[in-house]
Amino acid sequence: xxxxxxxxxxxxxxxxxxxxxxxxxxxxxxxxxxxxxxxxxxxxxxxxxxxxxxxxxxxxxxxxxxxxxxxxxxxxxxxxxxxxxxxxxxxxxxxxxxxxxxxxxxxxxxxxxxxxxxxxxxxxxxxxxxxxxxxxxxxxxxxxxxxxxxxxxxxxxxxxxxxxxxxxxxxxxxxxxxxxxxxxxxxxxxxxxxxxxxxxxxxxxxxxxxxxxxxxxxxxxxxxxxxxxxxxxxxxxxxxxxxxxxxxxxxxxxxxxxxxxxxxxxxxxxxxxxxxxxxxxxxxxxxxxxxxxxxxxxxxxxxxxxxxx
Amino acid sequence: xxxxxxxxxxxxxxxxxxxxxxxxxxxxxxxxxxxxxxxxxxxxxxxxxxxxxxxxxxxxxxxxxxxxxxxxxxxxxxxxxxxxxxxxxxxxxxxxxxxxxxxxxxxxxxxxxxxxxxxxxxxxxxxxxxxxxxxxxxxxxxxxxxxxxxxxxxxxxxxxxxxxxxxxxxxxxxxxxxxxxxxxxxxxxxxxxxxxxxxxxxxxxxxxxxxxxxxxxxxxxxxxxxxxxxxxxxxxxxxxxxxxxxxxxxxxxxxxxxxxxxxxxxxxxxxxxxxxxxxxxxxxxxxxxxxxxxxxxxxxxxxxxxxxxxxxxxxxxxxxxxxxxxxxxxxxxxxxxxxxxxxxxxxxxxxxxxxxxxxxxxxxxxxxxxxxxxxxxxxxxxxxxxxxxxxxxxxxxxxxxx
Numbered sequence: 001x002x003x004x005x006x007x008x009x010x011x012x013x014x015x016x017x018x019x020x021x022x023x024x025x026x027x028x029x030x031x032x033x034x035x036x037x038x039x040x041x042x043x044x045x046x047x048x049x050x051x052x053x054x055x056x057x058x059x060x061x062x063x064x065x066x067x068x069x070x071x072x073x074x075x076x077x078x079x080x081x082x083x084x085x086x087x088x089x090x091x092x093x094x095x096x097x098x099x100x101x102x103x104x105x106x107x108x109x110x111x112x113x114x115x116x117x118x119x120x121x122x123x124x125x126x127x128x129x130x131x132x133x134x135x136x137x138x139x140x141x142x143x144x145x146x147x148x149x150x151x152x153x154x155x156x157x158x159x160x161x162x163x164x165x166x167x168x169x170x171x172x173x174x175x176x177x178x179x180x181x182x183x184x185x186x187x188x189x190x191x192x193x194x195x196x197x198x199x200x201x202x203x204x205x206x207x208x209x210x211x212x213x214x215x216x217x218x219x220x221x222x223x224x225x226x227x228x229x230x231x232x233x234x235x236x237x238x239x240x241x242x243x244x245x246x247x248x249x250x251x252x253x254x255x256x257x258x259x260x261x262x263x264x265x266x267x268x269x270x271x272x273x274x275x276x277x278x279x280x281x282x283x284x285x286x287x288x289x290x291x292x293x294x295x296x297x298x299x300x301x302x303x304x305x306x307x308x309x
Numbered sequence: 310x311x312x313x314x315x316x317x318x319x320x321x322x323x324x325x326x327x328x329x330x331x332x333x334x335x336x337x338x339x340x341x342x343x344x345x346x347x348x349x350x351x352x353x354x355x356x357x358x359x360x361x362x363x364x365x366x367x368x369x370x371x372x373x374x375x376x377x378x379x380x381x382x383x384x385x386x387x388x389x390x391x392x393x394x395x396x397x398x399x400x401x402x403x404x405x406x407x408x409x410x411x412x413x414x415x416x417x418x419x420x421x422x423x424x425x426x427x428x429x430x431x432x433x434x435x436x437x438x439x440x441x442x443x444x445x446x447x448x449x450x451x452x453x454x455x456x457x458x459x460x461x462x463x464x465x466x467x468x469x470x471x472x473x474x475x476x477x478x479x480x481x482x483x484x485x486x487x488x489x490x491x492x493x494x495x496x497x498x499x500x501x502x503x504x505x506x507x508x509x510x511x512x513x514x515x516x517x518x519x520x521x522x523x524x525x526x527x528x529x530x531x532x533x534x535x536x537x538x539x540x541x542x543x544x545x546x547x548x549x550x551x552x553x554x555x556x557x558x559x560x561x562x563x564x565x566x567x568x569x570x571x572x573x574x575x576x577x578x579x580x581x582x583x584x585x586x587x588x589x590x591x592x593x594x595x596x597x598x599x600x601x602x603x604x605x606x607x608x609x610x611x612x613x614x615x616x617x618x619x620x621x622x623x624x625x626x627x628x629x630x631x632x633x634x635x636x637x638x639x640x641x642x643x644x645x646x647x648x649x650x651x652x653x654x655x656x657x658x659x660x661x662x663x664x665x666x667x668x669x670x671x672x673x674x675x676x677x678x679x680x681x682x683x684x685x686x687x688x689x690x691x692x693x694x695x696x697x698x699x700x701x702x703x704x705x706x707x708x709x710x711x
Contacts, residue, residue, distance in 0.1 A: 050524050050694055070528045081521030086326065094322055098529040100310045142525060 001025045002047060002150055002181050007056035009042050016042040017053065018205030024183045029176035031192035032185040034202035035293055040185045041078050041154055043202065048075040048152050060150065071099045074143035078154035084128035088119060088138055091127060092145045099146035113141040117167060133164050140168060151175060153184035157191060169195050193285040201292045209292035213285065220283035221255040224262050230273030237268065250276065315530055319538025320545060327546045337550050344558035352565035371396045372440045373414065375406040378421035384448060391447040392440050407477055417441040422448065424473045445471035492658040495581050496627040496651050503588050503620050506547045507596040511609045513539055514600030523693055532693055533686045540593045547589055580657050588650030590678045592616055598685025601692035602700045619647045627651025634660025644670050646677035
């Protein structure tokens with residue numbers, strides 16, 4: 001298990017991490033979400049030891065992260081990083097060997113990942129000759145080639161075509177199933193919702209939402225769309241925990257707190273007329289995300305320079 | 310993996326990548342071939358000169374010999390048979406003979422029929438006058454035959470040693486000239502490779518930093534080992550390149566004109582290698598430390614300027630000391646690590662440094678390399694992960710403390 005606890009990191013006046021804590025267990029595939037400038041990249045850099053926090057600890061299996069742990073960590077930096085002029089297979093072998101893998105195993109592993117990620121024909125091409133999408137596949141292979149226990153991937157999906165997204169998703173799922181702790185950042189919330197079992201949402205340097213995707217959705221506000229013959233005057237009598245989203249002629253969309261029984265609201269609506277339509281939706285991850293980030297912005301005092309978009 | 314193996318693995322990559330650079334390999338081989346051809350020139354010119362002599366169909370000039378003491382008529386006869394027409398003049402003592410030779414009035418002198426005095430050599434690859442060598446052999450043979458009648462003359466002839474040939478002047482000017490050439494070439498060569506390899510180091514560091522691959526590397530390897538591996542790898546490339554550049558030329562020179570290579574030159578090749586290694590070690594770690602402060606190749610030369618200044622300063626001091634290799638100025642500069650590689654090489658070539666001076670110079674340079682390695686490693690640790698704007702020295706220094 002990877003545990004980040006109370007991480008603080010400042011860059012001059014800017015507070016990138018403000019007591020960030022969260023943990024990722026073995027076999028967990030965790031989406032690491034947050035608006036631009038929330039501190040995702042800084043947190044991931046601290047997790048893999050590329051950056052040192054001003055305060056707080058990073059532990060793996062209860063021990064502070066040292067070189068031995070880092071050698072069993074696969075990392076994909078946000079800005080990517082490979083030797084541009086080195087050949088794909090050779091480069092992967094080199095990186096694996098630096099991580100302590102024997103020459104023979106390194107070569108076999110590099111070949112395996114090259115084939116798995118569909119790079120077989122470009123095996124001896126220099127990285128700079130590859131398309132950006134293929135470079136990214138090599139970058140993923142570089143994170144995987146030494147068979148890590150922990151994968152920390154910064155925006156692995158950005159810039160990939162749909163086929164590559166599928167390959168990447170399959171690989172991440174497969175690694176998590178094999179017991180690897182996987183955490184990756186992304187802005188593609190729908191993709192994260194489909195792929196991840198758990199998410200952590202960061203805002204202004206803190207984790208503001210954390211849990212299983214299914215549970216969070218159950219706990220979040222559900223959306224109830226009701227259309228009743230005879231206007232929406234019934235909505236004046238809504239109980240606490242229900243908010244009106246939008247209203248159009250006979251139709252009304254409501255946000256229901258998790259503890260509100262939708263049946264109760266439907267009954268209320270039927271008092272004013274015939275029910276024309278009912279649709280009950282679980283919240284989308286993107287809505288949970290927005291709510292969590294908005295709430296955090298108020299709670300810690302908004303910092304417009306950091307919380308943009 | 311042990312630290313040493315990690316460093317070797319990194320060094321191996323540096324060597325492999327460098328050897329894959331076609332321009333680098335082709336340029337090196339081309340220069341090597343040119344040097345080898347150039348070093349065969351003395352032989353080629355010699356052959357050419359010989360042909361010229363044979364084509365000269367006029368009667369040869371008589372050989373002018375100064376005689377000190379007695380020269381038997383038998384000996385005169387032998388000399389005429391060996392050398393063709395000769396002209397002899399008498400001199401009261403060797404000094405007078407020497408002044409005749411120096412004035413160009415005679416080709417060589419025979420003193421008491423026992424030894425031969427020839428003019429001082431001039432030029433790097435000058436010969437003793439061939440007539441003097443032939444005379445030395447002929448007179449020795451004559452003496453042998455007259456002493457050893459009925460003896461085992463065949464064996465004695467085979468063992469025959471010519472009369473001793475003595476050169477005028479305290480120092481052999483040919484050797485001195487050769488040494489001067491070696492000292493000049495050594496300083497230029499050292500300067501060239503130091504500048505080139507410092508630049509290779511800094512570009513390698515920037516490549517890793519700029520491409521962010523270093524973020525993957527530090528995950529597996531402490532940054533000090535990264536730096537050590539890079540310095541070691543490129544150093545091995547540098548040594549290899551030096552050998553490839555010069556070894557063929559030296560072999561050609563020794564094989565084709567071995568007797569023309571002045572004595573005492575060979576060990577200098579070893580010293581040159583030593584001073585390359587030390588100079589490289591010193592400037593390479595400085596370049597690595599400075600390189601970690603910047604992210605873009607355009608910034609490389611700017612950040613390297615202080616190191617380049619030191620290298621250039623050392624180069625000029627090295628040249629200045631060629632004129633006075635044993636002056637106080639040179640003796641001090643030979644102990645200062647930043648100029649020691651140049652100046653001590655010059656002193657070892659042209660001057661007479663005491664053994665303790667050489668040892669102290671090496672020790673001080675090694676100590677400085679050690680200190681610079683610590684400083685550079687700290688800058689490297691503080692700077693290598695800070696991509697973007699140039700990192701200030703103070704920031705890199707402070708960041709490493711974490």
